[in-house]
Amino acid sequence: MTGSGDRTMHDVVVVGGGAVGLLLGCLLARRGLRAVVVERRSHAAPAGTSSRAIGIHPPGLRALAAAGVGDEVRRRAVVIRDGRVTCDGRTLGSLRFPKSGRVHSLPQREVEALLEARLAGARTVDLRRGLEVHGITDRGTHLIVHADGNDGAVDLAARYAVGADGVRSGIRSLMGAEWRPHGGRANYVMCDTRDDTGEPETALLHFEPSGVVESFPMPGGRRRWVARVRREPVDLDVAAVATVVASRTGAAFDADAASEPTAFEASQHVAYPIAAGRVALAGDAAHEISPIGGQGMNLGWSDAVHLDRELAAALAASAPVDVFGAYDRARRAAASRAVRQAAFNMRMGAPASGLPLRARNAAVRVLGLPGMRGVLARTFTMRWL
Incomplete structure (x- = not known):
């Protein structure tokens, strides 16, 4: 035609x-x-x-x-000024982004x-x-x-x-x-809810034995939670995501204020x-x-x-x-x-126990040392692009 x-x-x-x-x-x-x-x-x-x-x-x-x-993006976005990595309630490392390298959330x-x-x-x-x-x-x-x-x-x-x-x-x-x-494949669940962490400008990464739970501040006093799971859930609801977050991190998760959760497979x-x-x-x-x-x-x-x-x-x-x-x-x-x-990020967030878990936690501690923080900040803010 x-x-x-x-x-x-x-x-x-x-x-x-x-x-x-x-x-x-x-x-x-x-x-x-x-x-x-x-x-x-x-x-x-x-x-x-x-x-x-x-x-x-x-x-x-x-x-x-x-x-x-x-300018309008900066006005509307939340600035993520720092990040912290924990496991079993203990801090493995922290990172404060330089002013020129901060991440904006919108x-x-x-x-x-x-x-x-x-x-x-x-x-x-x-x-x-x-x-x-x-x-x-x-x-x-x-x-x-x-x-x-x-x-x-x-x-x-x-x-x-x-x-x-x-x-x-x-x-x-x-x-x-x-x-x-290309390498790297994993399943995740995700949900946005009210931010009750008391840290409205901090990215929180929980490298737990059962798999990583990440959370990031969002505009409007909200926070995004992302958790790695072993397989895509058949039935997904807010309560399921809240249970994963609470069982791994002990963090409160307001299910009543949450958005509809989603599940996705990360592939490359x-x-x-x-x-x-x-x-x-x-x-x-x-x-x-x-x-x-x-x-x-x-x-x-x-x-x-x-x-x-x-x-x-x-x-x-x-x-x-x-x-x-x-x-x-x-x-x-x-x-x-x-x-x-x-692929490195996904490997770091995979379930682990025993020696692999101890090795991963030791690696995170090394990356969090003062001499390595600049390299880590440049990597995770994508200044290499």
């Missing part, structure tokens, strides 16, 4: 209107490039929808500042709302919802991106396309990219290649990173910053076809570092 006639020659079509696609749209708009962000969902997620990602690391905050929403859906509002005022970039891309045709000098919407088929012409359409990326499939698994993949011809992948479409450690969303924003530079340079040089070679190499290297970091 022939698509409807949108005769605009876009510089870029961005497929996916999540956190990464919206940020890239804002960056392209800042340069005055003509682009369109297409999203298959007709409406943004409602305000009450649970959000898996909350941690904004320094590289992510710089990317949001470049997109024009950094749910992903709120960040997306800010980016979408910013994009709404752009002159050269549009957000088009309700369009699902099903094909890309390379015309040699440009691409035709084929999509279906409520009003029928639509064809969009563009010099480049970016797939920022998530872990189940259709653009990755259209590219024929391989989705290679990287696309090979991440870019080919005039098409590149970004965010979860390019690499699935375990959310333990909060790396995935920030890594995707760094992808967008890199793509923004590459696209601007290519368009200034009359849009060569071989623009994404350096991007592909650099982002696969960054994804590999993130995969290794996340």
Whole structure:
């Protein structure tokens, strides 16, 4: 079927209107490039929808500042100033983040709302919802991106396309990219509730024999609890998460003030290649990173910053076809570092007993020594991105 006639020659079509696609749209708009962000969902997620990602690391905050929403993110977010690791009620180590390296906590859906509002005022970039891309045709000098919407088929012409359409990326499939698994796989349950810890700016990591329990402050006096479990629960409710938290940590968990809990399996993949011809992948479409450690969303924003530079340079040089070679190499290297970091985080949080437990606790104590804290802070705030 022939698509409807949108005769605009876009510089870029961005497929996916999540956190990464919206940020890239804002960056392209800042340069005055003509682009369109297409999203298959007709409406943004409602305000009450649970959000898996909350941690904004320094590289992510710089990317949001470049997109024009950094000040508002800082205003709304909670600053995580320090962290503490415990086991069986004893402190194994603590870490205070330097001012330039602090993590900000703000749910992903709120960040997306800010980016979408910013994009709404752009002159050269549009957000088009309700369009699902099903094909890309390379015309040699440009691409035709084929999509279906409520009003029928639509064809969009563009010099480049970016797939920022998530872990189940259709653009990755259209590219024929391989989705290679990498080390690290585990199951977790998660719930948000009122913060009764008395430590509203501290990340708490309980490395318990039965598995890690992590908790992080959130805006509005809330706190997120994440617990590793041996297998995905068949029936999950708030009481079950509260029981896990209390049995391992002794911490009070207000079930009446809690959100609907979720269960997820953390797994890791990287696309090979991440870019080919005039098409590149970004965010979860390019690499699935375990959310333990909060790396995935920030890594995707760094992808967008890199793509923004590459696209601007290519368009200034009359849009060569071989623009994404350096991007592909650099982002696969960054994804590999993130995969290794996340795999380490998951190993540290695995159930342990006897000698392995004692060895893990000793390792945490060493990492918490004054001479090692700077290295640990740089690693966990993702300044290597």
